[in-house]
Amino acid sequence: MRLSVHHVSRYHFDTPVRRLVQTHRLTPSDCASQRVLSWEVFSEGAVKGAVYRDGAGDLIETISVKGPVTELVVEVRGEVDTTDLFGVLRDYRETVPPGTYLRGSHTTDADADLRALSAEALEGLEEETALNRAHALARAVSGAIAYSPGLTEPATTAAEALALGKGVCQDHTHALISVANAADIPARYVTGYLHSTSDGEAHEASHAWAELYVPGLGWVGFDAANECCPDDRYIRLGSGFDAQDAAPIRGVLAGGVEETLEVSVAVKSQTQSQHQQQ
Amino acid sequence: MTNAEPGFFDEMRSGSQVREAYQSLERWHSSMPDDLRTLKQSEAENLFRRVGITFAVYGEGGDPERLIPFDMFPRVFTSPEWRKLERGIRQRAAALNAFLADVYDRGEIIKAGRIPEHLVTRNDAFEKAAIGFRPPRGVYSHIVGIDLVRTGRDQFYVLEDNCRTPSGVSYMLQNREIMMRMFPQLFLENRIAPVDGYARLLKKTLASVAPDKCEGEPKVVILTPGQFNSAYYEHSFLADLMGVELVEGQDLFVEGDFVWMKTTKGPQKVDVIYRRLDDAFIDPLCFRPDSMLGVPGLMSVYRSGGVNICSCPGAGVADDKAVYTFVPEMIRFYLGEAPILENVPTWQCAKPDDCKYVLEHLSELVVKEVHGSGGYGMLVGPKADKSTIELFRQKIVEDPANYIAQPTLALSTCPTFVEEGIAPRHVDLRPYCLVGESIELVPGGLTRVALKEGSLVVNSSQGGGVKDTWVLAE
Incomplete structure (x- = not known):
């Protein structure tokens, strides 16, 4: 599918900021399931620099703005050709050993309930393939946390979300990482875009899901919020231990400054007809 | 003079004999009148107070205003003893750096089954942010502090390695300075290898690992968490000796491809940062977002080759106590040599x-x-x-x-001034090895002494003191 993305983040600061630095993990990289046709990240008035690719294969750009500023707009535009590979991440250049993602973070630390959820999901599946066990964990998380926006916060931990039984894609992802790690399966947080179909089935155009490491296949995506594996409606941006580590935009503000953020994301399919032509 | 503790190696005495290295010190202390000793001891304390060196050694916490006791009786190594130690320390520093370069790249030592993967990848000190990147000259730990104890004439053991930002070197320098000021005659009578080249070597080492993008004379700075840090004295002392700026996070900023220092004459580009700040605090955009001590975007500039950070974030995975067990294996694996210094x-x-x-x-x-x-x-x-x-x-x-x-190791003892004269007290040693374009080591280190009779704990927080450490020139 050919997907176009238009993603605008508009930051407003209540006090003028003297100097502003952000790191952007906002550029998708090529892999077997996606090919980037065009992509541009634009921040007016900012100096771009210190660009590098991290060990997990993600492109990181750094911007700095010399103030005083009260507003910063980060605009992303691009087009990507996607292919449904059933969530399998292939031909992606990265060097982080999968075992590194067994550690999680304080957001994904398993409490007794998460450990129990993990154990129940895998009960009787000892002889099953690693892929089936990963699916079982994703199903368990989908069943344990109902999609319900507005109840959790960015800082909500996996344990808190499970206790609440409700959350958004971030909470599903943290919980899935947690139950996977509890079963000694490396797992990580992935951010990206999702093309919402007209039937309203899929949630959140700016999206997050988990990748679990399956020996033989490599990293495989699981979207517990939508009870599926990423397909050609998904564009993958980058990964990390948790939402904060994988965040598409990271910035810090001097003490006392309050920011408000407006985000608009549009992910459109460029023509269904193109599929039919092939 | 109290006799040596039975079962422990005494560095000054062998039975009733005084070893050659200590003979002049034996004459020195036995001819020193009691009142002179008391006078000198209080003079030493005053000197330490005046220079302001009251911080806890090795970041042990405790009262930062407390003076660490200085014992005037020097600890002595002969030239052949030191040569062996030096070879062992250099070997170890080289192997530890080779290990870091390997685990942040291909992980050959893990693939070869010589060290279990989980000890590395599940280690909290293993930084994902350091993977897939080669720091200048492939050096990760630029100042390696190696803690050693002696148990016999030729027996030394490494207790632990410190690959992050080992502290205490200012004590090594000040102990010597104060001894020379109080007892100049001792330094005329004995040929003692100097340690005051440390600051020059440190600066040379840091400059030698400037990134490729640096043109001309590299700009080196020391990044400190600030004056409330227990080792702040050392940070400012080293900055002074090296003639470089001592900065806090707020003095630096990232713009474009570089890190800049705010100065009255406008921004000045920084090439090498000797940071005395833990990994978690150096960049809130990469590590702890609540850190106010670091520089936002610093890791991006580092990874894209605009600045060097000493030591490399993640260097601590090499000095973990569980990884320690495998250091002899690292020496064999990377250097193809037999370890010169033994592990406990x-x-x-x-x-x-x-x-x-x-x-x-x-x-x-x-x-x-x-x-x-x-x-x-x-x-x-x-x-x-x-x-x-x-x-x-x-x-x-x-x-x-x-x-x-x-x-429980039988730590060697060294004569130490006590109420009744001198008595044997247990000691350890931390030399500081510098790794850059070359590996450098000044002859000496910091000797810590357990001042309590019979105590084997040399930590300053638990009644430890420090001594000047001599290496006799040939």
Whole structure:
């Protein structure tokens, strides 16, 4: 599918900021399931620099703005050709050993309930393939946390979300990482875009899901919020231990400054007809 | 003079004989009148107070205003003794850096099955942010502090390695400075190798690892957490000696491809940052977002080759107590050499067999927390009472992976001034090895001494002091 993305983040600061630095993990990289046709990240008035690719294969750009500023707009535009590979991440250049993602973070630390959820999901599946066990964990998380926006916060931990039984894609992802790690399966947080179909089935155009490491296949995506594996409606941006580590935009503000953020994301399919032509 | 403690190697005496290295010191102290000694001791204290060197050694915490006792009786190594130590220290520093370069790249030592993967990748000190990147000259740990103890004439053991930002070197320099000021005659009578080249070598080492993008003379700075840090004195002392700026995070900023220092003449580009700040705090955009001590975007500039950070974030994975066990293996694997310095045999409580042995022999062993430091959270079995031993038994049973155990080492003793004259007290040694374009080491290090009679704990937080450390020139 050919997907176009238009993603605008508009930051407003209540006090003028003297100097502003952000790191952007906002550029998708090529892999077997996606090919980037065009992509541009634009921040007016900012100096771009210190660009590098991290060990997990993600492109990181750094911007700095010399103030005083009260507003910063980060605009992303691009087009990507996607292919449904059933969530399998292939031909992606990265060097982080999968075992590194067994550690999680304080957001994904398993409490007794998460450990129990993990154990129940895998009960009787000892002889099953690693892929089936990963699916079982994703199903368990989908069943344990109902999609319900507005109840959790960015800082909500996996344990808190499970206790609440409700959350958004971030909470599903943290919980899935947690139950996977509890079963000694490396797992990580992935951010990206999702093309919402007209039937309203899929949630959140700016999206997050988990990748679990399956020996033989490599990293495989699981979207517990939508009870599926990423397909050609998904564009993958980058990964990390948790939402904060994988965040598409990271910035810090001097003490006392309050920011408000407006985000608009549009992910459109460029023509269904193109599929039919092939 | 109290006799040597039986069962321990005394560095000055062999039976009734005084070893050659200590003969002039024997004459020196025995001809010193008591009142002169008292006078000199208080003079030394005043000097230390005046220079403001009152911080806790090795970041052990405690009262930062407290003076660490200085013992005037020097500790002496002969030239052949030092040559062996020096070769061993250089070898170890090289192997530790080779290990870091390997685990942050291809991980050959793991693939070869010489070290278990989980000890590396599941280690909290293993930084994902350091993977897939080669720092200038492939050096990760630029200042390696290696803690050594001596148990016999030719027997030295490495207690632990410090690859992050080992502290205490200002004591090594000040101890010498003060001894020379108080007893200039001693330095005329003995040929003692100088240590005051340390600052020059440190600066040379840091400049030698400037990134490729640096043109001309590299700009080196020391990044400190600030004056409330217990080692702030050392940060400013080293900055002074090297003639470089001492900065805090707020003095630096990232713009474009570089890190800049705010100055009255406008921004100045910085090439090498000797940071005395833990990994977690150096860049809130990469590590702890609540850190106010770091520089936002610093890791991006580092990774894209605009600045060097010494030591490299993630260098700590090489000095972890569980990884320590494998350092001799690293030496064989990367250098193809036999280890010159020995490791202390270590039981890993994470291994059931080891754990069983440890629990059965608690009263003979030293038990340490894997991530602990400063002599806290440590059990010295032979010196502990029953309830302390039981407390540790419970702790180990609850979380075995958090503990290692080692035999109680018979730390050597060195004469030390006490009320009644001199008496043997246990000592250790931390030399500071510099790794850049070349590996450099000044002849000496910091000797810590357990001032309490019979005590084997040299930590300043638990009644330890410091001594000047001499290496006799040939």
